[in-house]
Amino acid sequence: MAVKKSVYREAPTAAGLEKIEKGTLDYMDKEVWSNLNTGVLEEYFEEKNRKESFSRSRFIWKKVAVGIILGTIFAVITTYVGLKVGIAISGGWYIMYLIGAALKWHPCDINVAGGASTGATYIGTGFIFTFPAIYLLTTEDYILADGTNIIESVPGSVLVVALIATIFTGILGTLYFIILRRVWLVEDPLHMPGWEPNLQLMDISNDIVKGEMVSARRSLRLFTQWTGLTMLFTFFRDFPVGRMDESFAYYNAYSTPAMPNPQASSMDILFKGGAWYEKGNIIQPYEDATYTHIGFGLIPIQIGLGWFMKLKVSILVNLGTFITWFIIVPMAVLIGVPIFDASQNIYREPMFYTGLGSYGFSPAIAAFAKVARPIAVGTILGAGITGLLKMIPTFKSAMSDVLTVRKGGKRRDFIEGRGWYEWPVTHIWPMTIITFIVVFFLFWFGFEGSNPLVSLIFSLVLVSTTFALGAIAVKVMGETGTQPVSGTSFIVLIMLILVFMGLGLSKETTAIIVLIGTTVFAGAISMEGDIIWDFKSGLYVGNRPYHLMKGELTGIIPGAIASVLAAVMFSELLASGELPLVAPQANAFATIVQTFLGGSSMGMLVSFLLIGFALGVLLEIVTGMGTAIGLGMYFPLWLTTPMIFGGAMRDIWEKKWLEPKVKKEKWTEKQKTIKVLDTYMIATGLIVGEAIMGTIVAIYFIFS
Numbered sequence: 001m002a003v004k005k006s007v008y009r010e011a012p013t014a015a016g017l018e019k020i021e022k023g024t025l026d027y028m029d030k031e032v033w034s035n036l037n038t039g040v041l042e043e044y045f046e047e048k049n050r051k052e053s054f055s056r057s058r059f060i061w062k063k064v065a066v067g068i069i070l071g072t073i074f075a076v077i078t079t080y081v082g083l084k085v086g087i088a089i090s091g092g093w094y095i096m097y098l099i100g101a102a103l104k105w106h107p108c109d110i111n112v113a114g115g116a117s118t119g120a121t122y123i124g125t126g127f128i129f130t131f132p133a134i135y136l137l138t139t140e141d142y143i144l145a146d147g148t149n150i151i152e153s154v155p156g157s158v159l160v161v162a163l164i165a166t167i168f169t170g171i172l173g174t175l176y177f178i179i180l181r182r183v184w185l186v187e188d189p190l191h192m193p194g195w196e197p198n199l200q201l202m203d204i205s206n207d208i209v210k211g212e213m214v215s216a217r218r219s220l221r222l223f224t225q226w227t228g229l230t231m232l233f234t235f236f237r238d239f240p241v242g243r244m245d246e247s248f249a250y251y252n253a254y255s256t257p258a259m260p261n262p263q264a265s266s267m268d269i270l271f272k273g274g275a276w277y278e279k280g281n282i283i284q285p286y287e288d289a290t291y292t293h294i295g296f297g298l299i300p301i302q303i304g305l306g307w308f309m310k311l312k313v314s315i316l317v318n319l320g321t322f323i324t325w326f327i328i329v330p331m332a333v334l335i336g337v338p339i340f341d342a343s344q345n346i347y348r349e350p351m352f353y354t355g356l357g358s359y360g361f362s363p364a365i366a367a368f369a370k371v372a373r374p375i376a377v378g379t380i381l382g383a384g385i386t387g388l389l390k391m392i393p394t395f396k397s398a399m400s401d402v403l404t405v406r407k408g409g410k411r412r413d414f415i416e417g418r419g420w421y422e423w424p425v426t427h428i429w430p431m432t433i434i435t436f437i438v439v440f441f442l443f444w445f446g447f448e449g450s451n452p453l454v455s456l457i458f459s460l461v462l463v464s465t466t467f468a469l470g471a472i473a474v475k476v477m478g479e480t481g482t483q484p485v486s487g488t489s490f491i492v493l494i495m496l497i498l499v500f501m502g503l504g505l506s507k508e509t510t511a512i513i514v515l516i517g518t519t520v521f522a523g524a525i526s527m528e529g530d531i532i533w534d535f536k537s538g539l540y541v542g543n544r545p546y547h548l549m550k551g552e553l554t555g556i557i558p559g560a561i562a563s564v565l566a567a568v569m570f571s572e573l574l575a576s577g578e579l580p581l582v583a584p585q586a587n588a589f590a591t592i593v594q595t596f597l598g599g600s601s602m603g604m605l606v607s608f609l610l611i612g613f614a615l616g617v618l619l620e621i622v623t624g625m626g627t628a629i630g631l632g633m634y635f636p637l638w639l640t641t642p643m644i645f646g647g648a649m650r651d652i653w654e655k656k657w658l659e660p661k662v663k664k665e666k667w668t669e670k671q672k673t674i675k676v677l678d679t680y681m682i683a684t685g686l687i688v689g690e691a692i693m694g695t696i697v698a699i700y701f702i703f704s
Helices: 014-022 040-056 061-085 092-102 107-122 125-129 132-136 157-176 178-187 196-209 214-238 266-270 300-317 319-335 363-390 392-404 425-445 452-480 485-502 507-541 545-576 584-596 602-623 626-633 637-665 669-703
Strands: 240-243 263-265 281-283 295-297 339-341 346-348
Touching: 014 040, 040 178, 040 507, 061 092, 061 107, 061 125, 061 545, 061 669, 092 107, 092 196, 092 214, 092 669, 107 196, 107 507, 107 545, 125 157, 125 485, 125 507, 125 545, 125 584, 132 507, 132 545, 132 584, 157 178, 157 425, 157 452, 157 507, 157 545, 178 425, 178 452, 178 507, 178 545, 196 507, 196 669, 214 263, 214 266, 214 300, 214 669, 240 266, 263 266, 281 637, 295 637, 300 319, 300 626, 300 637, 300 669, 319 363, 319 626, 319 637, 339 363, 363 485, 363 584, 363 602, 363 626, 425 452, 425 507, 452 485, 452 507, 485 507, 485 584, 507 545, 507 584, 545 669, 584 602, 602 626, 637 669
Parallel strands: none
Antiparallel strands: 240 263, 281 295, 339 346
């Protein structure tokens, strides 16, 4: 029989085919690595798992509990990281895998516990990207022309509604993946760029089970050391030990009538009076920042992210930042693009802000905040919509796959005499109905001004888009390694705004409902994108999909609770200005809501958004990564330069040290992988250490 062809399949090797035909290829054999994504290997392991996984795969509560606890902790940490740098990255799964390896857990047990960990962490994605926009819309940065805000105060019901709705839709989104698993992991296996370290770590743990402990202990030691060092540095950079006064160069940028003497850290005090340092960033003095503003953030998170990405990818990801600071901002200042001054209700040219004596503002900063950022939001939106339109053929194919995944009426999810191999596919329809009913009543009675028609429309949109756009998001994740949460969420946001504006809802009710709704949607599709990583690893190590699904589902409730509490804490600090977080996606969502519901500079703002939209369409068509570029356009330059520095350091290390060492000492591929994974532990320590101390600082601010 001819080998099935697919755009995703790799060519199998002769040795691999021979072992597959004889049935002698086992888990973690060396031929596995050279036959990944061939389709033949995946179908072989699928059938092998249907026979052997019932004795191989286990669900051990005490091990899963470790994953849930770790994932819940990282739900808070990831919220901080996402608001700090705009990327919801977590090192939690690394830690889970290493803990399992150090404790000599079987790779199958690590895989299930790791799924519970990531399920608890990524259910809160919407609370990173969307939820804080509700609080931002209450601030003076988003004031309307009449001096009021779209949202005057955040109602207490948002906490309960967001939490319960996220739990139910998160479960539904996870169950939706049942009908996509066999298609995109077995029949047409997606490559999942960046996934290989998962399997490599389990391969190492497989060796440890056989008695080799050195590698895992070394990795844990490296991670612990660098996490501790990073926490110490972040403490000196951020933890308040004093108060600012006029002797600080940037005092005016942080003092307010409500907080006349803002708190200062050890590094603030060390560099006070110097115009080249501000709150953890080495910067170009504001008095010289006429046409651009150059800086370098002392941000371990960004350096760690850059190390993972390497130089080329980090430059591509941050290309938008260079467009903003070396093209858009200088042009806006030179041309004199009008900037709306909400406090005076008039337009001013950027050069008006030259030498006003308030440290923290300049023509370049004014052009960035009022011109470049709205263009960036439009770029994200244009690129996101274009990317989804490009996926229409994939969407049609995905729906066809869904309709044909069950053949002949015979159940594939249950094996007679053995039990459930997959989670029962018949649970999807009841969960869809239950989710619809719960969301309907939550959004009817949860908000003042809502009504049954509004809630009915919202519930229909949420349930349908969770599946339709979630299927596309999973496909994009499998092809690129990146899930388009922002792009798909923007679509849902605008869809809901237009519908509710037509129904005559008040601006405040509309804003709150659409932002909570988009928060819930983002959490649901994030679960669909997260679970494919764990299921792909599980296929190669011999796990039952039933156990993997059970692990993911158990992490949702505690992860959602932690995410909601963290989001409220960080959002309040973000809105009050006590915690300096960039929160690019949240600001983007707030800007879109303000624009559609009557922003203070509606005409000019719409013009900037349309310019950005056209730019986003062009960038997506030409580069295929318009959304990433648009997101980079939203960042200050000091935020992206450390990421590029981290990528450059990775390239230099590989070229000047790693590759010569590999050739000279004739290392095996596994020896090389272990050395690279050692550096991953250092990079993860940079990310986790800053995030942990940042969380401690945030908690301190709350209680102080």
